Amino acid sequence: MPVYDSVVQAAAQHRLDASVLFVPPMHARAAALDAIEAGVRKLVLLTEHVPAQDVMEILARAAAAGTTVLGPNTAGLVVPGETSVGIMPGFARNIFQPGPIGVISRSGSLGTLVSMELITAGFGQSAFIGIGGDPILGTTTLDAVRLLDADERTSAVVVVGEIGGAMEEEAAAYIASMTKPVVAFIAGRTAPPGQRMGHAGAIVTGGRGSGESKVRALTEAGAVVVDVPSAVGEALRAAGVEATAAPAEPARSGSA
Structure with a gap:
């Protein structure tokens, strides 16, 4: 299984339908924006306690890109x-x-x-x-x-x-x-x-x-x-x- 340093790098090699985020709260913003920038249109954010300001930025960027977000703190x-x-x-x-x-x-x-x-x-x-x-x-x-x-x-x-x-x-x-x-x-x-x-x-x-x-x-x-x-x-x-x-x-x- 290939491993990449970012979703952007992975998207250059593969067709990506969704991104599932298992990351600590303080890293959720960077991980989500990386996936959105890579063109992922379905984002599943399992992380709990993501800072409210980060969540609002993620949702704003997702809305502008046409990305659907499930979560944060989703099962x-x-x-x-x-x-x-x-x-x-x-x-x-x-x-x-x-x-x-x-x-x-x-x-x-x-x-x-x-x-x-x-x-x-x-x-x-x-x-x-x-x-x-x-x-x-x-x-x-x-x-x-x-x-x-x-x-x-x-x-x-x-x-x-x-x-x-x-x-x-x-x-x-x-x-x-x-x-x-x-x-x-x-x-x-x-x-x-x-x-x-x-x-x-x-x-x-x-x-x-x-x-x-x-x-x-x-x-x-x-x-x-x-x-x-x-x-x-x-x-x-x-x-x-x-x-x-x-x-x-x-x-x-x-x-x-």
């Missing part, structure tokens, strides 16, 4: 049976199988859990989009919802959100116009205001970004909000979505 993208980019276990059939459900998640671990619950309930996924848990993102919940709404292989959408910010509320305005069923789970609803919970973007201030506001906005938009991830499959069935995946038992640790 990646999975199209079961076709593509796995990032750190999600796209190869695990007890978590991902081809199917009609589009999954959007700010959290990699919660996204994995919900995807596994879907397979256990008999629902495969058309795509998993990990948008990331940082406050400033290249792809928002609204962006991902619009993408899956336009996708012919997606018949229903599952939104895995969490407290902090207003992305779920902003997406709710669009969800109200959708004909595809939308099921949502919001994590952190019992968190005390002003305390960060896990992700940099998961903080409630002044009532903004609270679990209650997200649940209210999504419910008023016609989405079904479940209290636990294991209820997602039942909610999809109630919405008339047909199961398509071969049900699989979740992987268990330990010996028999």
Whole structure:
């Protein structure tokens, strides 16, 4: 496997479709701008805690170049049976199988859990989009919802959100116009205001970004909000979505 000192050098020798960044926060800006300069049009930034000023510059340069950014702090993208980019276990059939459900998640671990619950309930996924848990993102919940709404292989959408910010509320305005069923789970609803919970973007201030506001906005938009991830499959069935995946038992640790 050839190794290069920069993406620009690699692009001179190969056709590059995407760049996946596994770099420390202080090096994310240089790595991202290198990929954008090389003409990469899909950027997956897994790094957490990238300085806000650096993120804003990356997104501005990406927008000017026509580059789509997933992240920062994303777990990646999975199209079961076709593509796995990032750190999600796209190869695990007890978590991902081809199917009609589009999954959007700010959290990699919660996204994995919900995807596994879907397979256990008999629902495969058309795509998993990990948008990331940082406050400033290249792809928002609204962006991902619009993408899956336009996708012919997606018949229903599952939104895995969490407290902090207003992305779920902003997406709710669009969800109200959708004909595809939308099921949502919001994590952190019992968190005390002003305390960060896990992700940099998961903080409630002044009532903004609270679990209650997200649940209210999504419910008023016609989405079904479940209290636990294991209820997602039942909610999809109630919405008339047909199961398509071969049900699989979740992987268990330990010996028999």
